[in-house]
Amino acid sequence: xxxxxxxxxxxxxxxxxxxxxxxxxxxxxxxxxxxxxxxxxxxxxxxxxxxxxxxxxxxxxxxxxxxxxxxxxxxxxxxxxxxxxxxxxxxxxxxxxxxxxxxxxxxxxxxxxxxxxxxxxxxxxxxxxxxxxxxxxxxxxxxxxxxxxxxxxxxxxxxxxxxxxxxxxxxxxxxxxxxxxxxxxxxxxxxxxxxxxxxxxxxxxxxxxxxxxxxxxxxxxxxxxxxxxxxxxxxxxxxxxxxxxxxxxxxxxxxxxxxxxxxxxxxxxxxxxxxxxxxxxxxxxxxxxxxxxxxxxxxxxxxxxxxxxxxxxxxxxxxxxxxxxxxxxxxxxxxxxxxxxxxxxxxxxxxxxxxxxxxxxxxxxxxxxxxxxxxxxxxxxxxxxxxxxxxxxxxxxxxxxxxxxxxxxxxxxxxxxxxxxxxxxxxxxxxxxxxxxxxxxxxxxxxxxxxxxxxxxxxxxxxxxxxxxxxxxxxxxxxxxxxxxxxxxxxxxxxxxxxxxxxxxxxxxxxxxxxxxxxxxxxxxxxxxxxxxxxxxxxxxxxxxxxxxxxxxxxxxxxxxxxxxxxxxxxxxxxxxxxxxxxxxxxxxxxxxxxxxxxxxxxxxxxxxxxxxxxxxxxxxxxxxxxxxxxxxxxxxxxxxxxxxxxxxxxxx
Numbered sequence: 071x072x073x074x075x076x077x078x079x080x081x082x083x084x085x086x087x088x089x090x091x092x093x094x095x096x097x098x099x100x101x102x103x104x105x106x107x108x109x110x111x112x113x114x115x116x117x118x119x120x121x122x123x124x125x126x127x128x129x130x131x132x133x134x135x136x137x138x139x140x141x142x143x144x145x146x147x148x149x150x151x152x153x154x155x156x157x158x159x160x161x162x163x164x165x166x167x168x169x170x171x172x173x174x175x176x177x178x179x180x181x182x183x184x185x186x187x188x189x190x191x192x193x194x195x196x197x198x199x200x201x202x203x204x205x206x207x208x209x210x211x212x213x214x215x216x217x218x219x220x221x222x223x224x225x226x227x228x229x230x231x232x233x234x235x236x237x238x239x240x241x242x243x244x245x246x247x248x249x250x251x252x253x254x255x256x257x258x259x260x261x262x263x264x265x266x267x268x269x270x271x272x273x274x275x276x277x278x279x280x281x282x283x284x285x286x287x288x289x290x291x292x293x294x295x296x297x298x299x300x301x302x303x304x305x306x307x308x309x310x311x312x313x314x315x316x317x318x319x320x321x322x323x324x325x326x327x328x329x330x331x332x333x334x335x336x337x338x339x340x341x342x343x344x345x346x347x348x349x350x351x352x353x354x355x356x357x358x359x360x361x362x363x364x365x366x367x368x369x370x371x372x373x374x375x376x377x378x379x380x381x382x383x384x385x386x387x388x389x390x391x392x393x394x395x396x397x398x399x400x401x402x403x404x405x406x407x408x409x410x411x412x413x414x415x416x417x418x419x420x421x422x423x424x425x426x427x428x429x430x431x432x433x434x435x436x437x438x439x440x441x442x443x444x445x446x447x448x449x450x451x452x453x454x455x456x457x458x459x460x461x462x463x464x465x466x467x468x469x470x471x472x473x474x475x476x477x478x479x480x481x482x483x484x485x486x487x488x489x490x491x492x493x494x495x496x497x498x499x500x501x502x503x504x505x506x507x508x509x510x511x512x513x514x515x516x517x518x519x520x521x522x523x524x525x526x527x528x529x530x531x532x533x534x535x536x537x538x539x540x541x542x543x544x545x546x547x548x549x550x551x552x553x554x555x556x557x558x559x560x561x562x563x564x565x566x567x568x569x570x571x572x573x574x575x576x577x578x579x580x581x582x583x584x585x586x587x588x589x590x591x592x593x594x595x596x597x598x599x600x601x602x603x604x605x606x607x608x609x610x611x612x613x614x615x616x617x618x619x620x621x622x623x624x625x626x627x628x629x630x631x632x633x634x635x636x637x638x639x640x641x642x643x644x645x646x647x648x649x650x651x652x653x654x655x656x657x658x659x660x661x662x663x664x665x666x667x668x669x670x671x672x673x674x675x676x677x678x679x680x681x682x683x684x685x686x687x688x689x690x691x692x693x694x695x696x697x698x699x700x701x702x703x704x705x706x707x708x709x710x711x712x713x714x715x716x717x718x719x720x721x722x723x
């Protein structure tokens with residue numbers, strides 16, 4: 071009966087929660103009827119209209135507008151594409167020349183006086199804030215924090231660990247919003263909430279040491295004053311703010327529900343209700359004062375919570391809660407000092423790693439099974455774990471320990487090798503911990519074994535490696551191959567031994583081939599990585615294998631040179647992977663992509679029109695005095711100090 075009542079309360083609140091914010095939230099784009107006279111629009115409206123049309127007709131193939139693959143295209147080139155590109159032919163009947171002109175306006179890249187790329191900064195455009203549920207990691211951290219704030223000896227037992235581990239996987243860590251609720255998610259949250267509630271209620275340690283109660287939970291019967299103190303303390307920890315009087319009164323009525331016969335039931339019941347509340351399960355920042363432009367200023371508790379979950383994936387600790395209580399967290403120097411503190415914690419380092427995992431998926435290995443002939447003496451013992459550990463520690467070294475720049479991220483030769491199998495990959499005599507790799511062969515993130523192995527199979531894959539560069543580092547989408555793609559491939563010559571590059575060029579890059587348009591770009595960004603084999607070992611020749619997988623005894627010279635148009639308006643020659651890393655590290659298109667990915671991470675949605683000003687703040691920080699001389703950590707500090715971060719929910723005007 072109590073479980074049913076809590077579910078009813080939960081879904082009632084959830085229904086209201088859905089209606090209220092979303093009725094007030096505007097679309098990221100101004101809304102116009104397509105039939106509206108284009109000539110009557112103002113310049114600002116032209117831009118908004120073009121962004122709306124781009125989102126409707128172009129974004130699915132060419133990516134979000136800030137990092138579109140068609141930046142700075144003219145009206146003429148867009149109209150020409152309608153007649154020459156098969157997939158775009160239908161647009162000629164949907165868009166007239168004036169509408170195309172508005173799309174071209176939206177695609178125009180603003181630049182600084184020195185020619186560096188900027189994002190479109192439209193102050194008058196709305197940008198919708200996301201309502202999102204705690205991820206499984208954040209839920210776990212929040213429960214651990216709650217229990218340890220009650221008593222440092224409390225923590226997750228085996229059963230609670232199991233319940234959390236069995237929650238549905240988070241498949242939307244940073245996408246539009248994580249508000250989606252499924253029966254599986256709801257039931258999982260109920261199981262966790264009821265277990266934690268019972269855990270607290272049955273624990274003498276918890277009842278004796280619960281903050282603010284003075285041990286009164288051990289007395290019987292529990293008085294109204296004791297219950298109220300318990301509710302205030304539990305609620306403030308769970309909701310990450312002081313409770314409202316109405317919330318205390320409502321929970322007190324639940325505590326003294328006539329159907330409950332024991333104090334243990336009463337404590338468990340209220341704790342379960344609190345932990346099933348949207349105020350615990352969701353991060354919603356809507357309690358602040360409205361501003362003239364319709365935005366809501368974050369309260370001090372909301373600001374502290376937002377900083378904490380971004381940097382640690384956990385609720386505010388005692389230090390942050392005290393700063394929120396006093397209001398000192400709003401002092402810019404104080405907020406920065408908290409960033410500096412939190413980012414050095416274990417959870418802070420884990421959050422930095424999580425951003426890079428969500429951005430590049432370096433932790434998601436495919437297969438990792440190799441024949442003895444492919445291994446050629448290489449040990450696999452603990453190799454996968456060693457590869458991931460190296461990247462984890464490398465990222466902490468760049469971002470946290472040395473306050474490195476984007477350039478350091480792509481060019482640093484620092485490595486962390488503790489395992490013989492990884493030492494073998496890098497040609498290091500003994501695992502030493504932090505070591506320096508040879509700059510001729512290694513440069514930054516992209517040349518590490520984890521990245522190279524992830525984007526390979528039994529043989530190297532220039533397509534997968536090149537696709538990583540396009541999607542993750544240049545924010546360029548490629549789209550899916552056509553269903554009949556296999557039939558378009560050129561047949562390989564019979565009884566001829568070819569390198570992986572030779573085979574790929576023959577199959578996909580012959581003049582007149584329908585595959586060449588997409589593959590020329592991906593392949594040429596992947597070919598420089600042919601200096602590494604499928605496990606990331608440096609090589610000058612490729613071992614050629616027979617169709618049955620056996621080694622042919624033949625080794626052919628590799629070619630790592632490639633021409634690309636993806637880094638500039640003209641053709642740029644790349645000599646090898648180290649050279650590509652160098653050129654990416656000094657490329658403002660790649661840097662703006664990095665800023666866009668960071669913005670997507672901390673907003674938990676795709677950046678929208680009104681986010682351009684925020685992204686420019688981050689981008690300008692990263693540029694520093696010279697290209698790429700601003701630290702990644704300073705970009706994070708810029709984010710939490712920005713007006714955009716300190717407000718919530720851009721509303722319709």
